[in-house]
Amino acid sequence: DAGVIQSPRHEVTEMGQEVTLRCKPISGHDYLFWYRQTMMRGLELLIYFNNNVPIDDSGMPEDRFSAKMPNASFSTLKIQPSEPRDSAVYFCASSFVNEQFFGPGTRLTVL
Amino acid sequence: KNEVEQSPQNLTAQEGEFITINCSYSVGISALHWLQQHPGGGIVSLFMLSSGKKKHGRLIATINIQEKHSSLHITASHPRDSAVYICAVVMDSNYQLIWGAGTKLIIKP
Numbered sequence: 001d002a003g004v005i006q007s008p009r010h011e012v013t014e015m016g017q018e019v020t021l022r023c024k025p026i027s028g029h030d031y032l033f034w035y036r037q038t039m040m041r042g043l044e045l046l047i048y049f050n051n052n053v054p055i056d057d058s059g060m061p062e063d064r065f066s067a068k069m070p071n072a073s074f075s076t077l078k079i080q081p082s083e084p085r086d087s088a089v090y091f092c093a094s095s096f097v098n099e100q101f102f103g104p105g106t107r108l109t110v111l
Numbered sequence: 112k113n114e115v116e117q118s119p120q121n122l123t124a125q126e127g128e129f130i131t132i133n134c135s136y137s138v139g140i141s142a143l144h145w146l147q148q149h150p151g152g153g154i155v156s157l158f159m160l161s162s163g164k165k166k167h168g169r170l171i172a173t174i175n176i177q178e179k180h181s182s183l184h185i186t187a188s189h190p191r192d193s194a195v196y197i198c199a200v201v202m203d204s205n206y207q208l209i210w211g212a213g214t215k216l217i218i219k220p
Contacts (some may be wrong), residue, residue, distance in 0.1 A: 033208075042210060042212060042213070043197075043210045045207060045208065056207070059204070091154060095143070095160065099142070099144070099156065099159045102146075102153075102154040102155075102156065102157065102210060104153050105153060105154070
């Protein structure tokens, strides 16, 4: 298995633009997590899914952020409109039982 | 008080030294992760523990469930071990991770 796949690896955009981050979890994993990492706040859990259903989105910072998981092999995290303070590395992770496997992350820069 | 506390926050050592990073937690857990993050940013899972001790190469991780404490040891440290080491616990009420703040380790040649 290729592990958790995220795309793009780097994204530079201008304030106000829509940004879509993508994640392909490891096949067979039934949990998917989206995290954000910044220098100021460290790693934060944004949302997680179980069997494609969002379980806890309390970490989503505001309505500009939305996440979907239309099927077991794909999830998106969308920011619309983006702001400079959204600049961070966004990690996707998937798990079966307890151990989480992380994707390489998407480094987002909003100018 | 944070639910997961790591110490030290920063650690600089000479190549070859024995390194210990500590993690204490205050919540009920089903497992504990030790993760490594290199300057490039990728996160790698080193160990997942629910009891006892695990060893992989020069890395050793231990956990004491009663004392709610875990340690990560690096023997014969090397400059390539320089990274941020993160302790994260899996809450026993769900599958969420609670992260420690990380320990920045620098090994000088």
